[in-house]
Amino acid sequence: MSNIKYTVNVKYQMPKSGNLNLALGLGTLPASPAGGLDIGYWIFDIKKVIIMTCFFCMFFIFAHSTNAIDMSSSSYRIIFGTLNSGGSRTTSSGYKLDISLGQVAAAQFNSSGYVVKAGFQYVRTLTPFSFTLSDTSLDLGTLLPNTFSTQHLLVTINHRGVGYEVAAIADTRLKQLFGSDEIPDTSCNGGASTCTETTAALWNSTGTYGFGYNANGDDVSSDFLSTSYFRPFPTKTDGESAATFMSSNATAIARSATVTVKANIQGTQTAGNYQTVLSFIAIPKY
């Protein structure tokens, strides 16, 4: 056993010194008869790295000094500019920092009594906001119990402004053409997968009935996780507001989404033709 050799190859051989080890309170290791392990060298290397790291940290810390400010919070600071007149200053915690500014309208206002500005500040030229629906007749055919019936249409938006929304609303539920029976709004698969007018959920069970829609494509609401996720339409007769299913805060060039309407009825549904009117509303953001 005494003839066992253990060797560590090092690129730069350092003198075998126990000083660094002592400095760290580690003591010294006896050198092996045949070259042996130099712990001091390794400790020196680590120390060099630590010193260099500390140096750079200090450099970055003091690289940017900030000037005096009026307000600060853990997240941001507010510096008030030229507020010598007209404004007031308020203080509160967190993000509740505010400022009041007065602004007098242009001189044109005083002469004519009104000022009109058309278009968007961001867009230098006046460009139209346009909207396309590929089809307005969504014929669901003959509905069979426990069988999905679907139809599609493509919505396309072009807008050079600061974003848009497309919302949908139904006049009524799918209602019998010559009668009063209705196909209810879908609640999707139900249970944990219950959808609402603003939240889509999975609807792939033919055992759940109703009428709803899916949106798939550009800028669609994030709750439409796949083409199997549906929402019921809000209805005017229920006093509901149109639900946005497609929106963006950016310029839109040929942004499009496929809207799929789907119906499923149960065996006890009264025979007849059912209809509703779906409004697709394209709205430019302000």
Added chain:
Amino acid sequence: MSNTIPMSNIQYLTRLPASTRGEPARQGNAKAQMSKLDIKNLSLLFCHSFVIWIFTFVITLLLPFCFPVSAQQIDLSVNPPQVQIITKPDKSLTQGFTFVNGGDEGVFSIRVVSFEPTINGGRIMKNKAEGPIRFSLANPTIRMNEPFALDSREQIQALLSIRVTPGAPEGDYYYSIMLISQAPISQRTSARGVGVITANILITVTQNGFLDNQIKVAQFQVVPDYQIELFGTTYTILSQSHTIPVILSVANIGKNLFSPSVKLTLQGPFGLERNVEMIPVFLLSNTQRQLFAESVDCKSCANNPSVVLRGSGWGKYVAMAEITIEGSDKKLYAQTQFWVLPMTLILYVAIAIGTGVAILLLLRLITKRH
């Protein structure tokens, strides 16, 4: 004979041989030949008619495939998509909106409804125009809420008369002008689609032209990878500098809308200074809105950042937003600071140092025992 042959078959008679025409001596033979020829001609006529009939039938069958019949398409546009009006009470003005029907011909109507702004540029549409503003159409041929026809590729300029009633309270009133298509007629089980395109009408009523614009910085922060609380101070730390997502939301707590101009500046190590202009948008009264830069490309960002900046390596960064309101020389500054540190590397180094120290201690212990 000529009476028995319909006029439409004259062309066939003209093909008869010359010998059969106007020679009394051979009238008997000619009559017999004529009868045979008539039968032949009639057969020929029948064959021709049959071929034409078949041809017509095939063409009729193929026509739908040559010219596919498309369902009714809606293609609408409006210009201008937005109008801002600052007016005194008891004033009337006319604003034109050009609607173009780029789709199939159809029946349309024009309506104006109020809307209530919500967070981040959203809205709740009302069923009618509310408030002290009165709207009507100055066009001679169309009326508000009444149907009118528009051909394909036809445009119409709706001359919207806007009247602010006397004594209208100061404040903001928001409306949408809508061009609404008429639903197609169907007797089958179907959903009948209606296309509605809208433009914004943002009206500020002020007696003396003084606008109450109050802005609040609702949120200004870097989306952190780590947040460390040390001695009562929260340090925001990012683990990399090539994608620095920043969220900036401002709120209008005043009575009137305005459009702030926001410049965001990032200062960092090695003299880094980047400036980004945020897209100017309207902040409607009592609403809050997140601002965005022109191109925000961050597929890996979990949040929806206002802007994604690129840093210059590890170190301390300062992000500053400079907010100005159009027509005012007053400025609002917001500032946030954060660190970009190689947290993973630091973790690995810490583990390595810890392991090294542990090994050394172990070796020392072993040495002592020996």
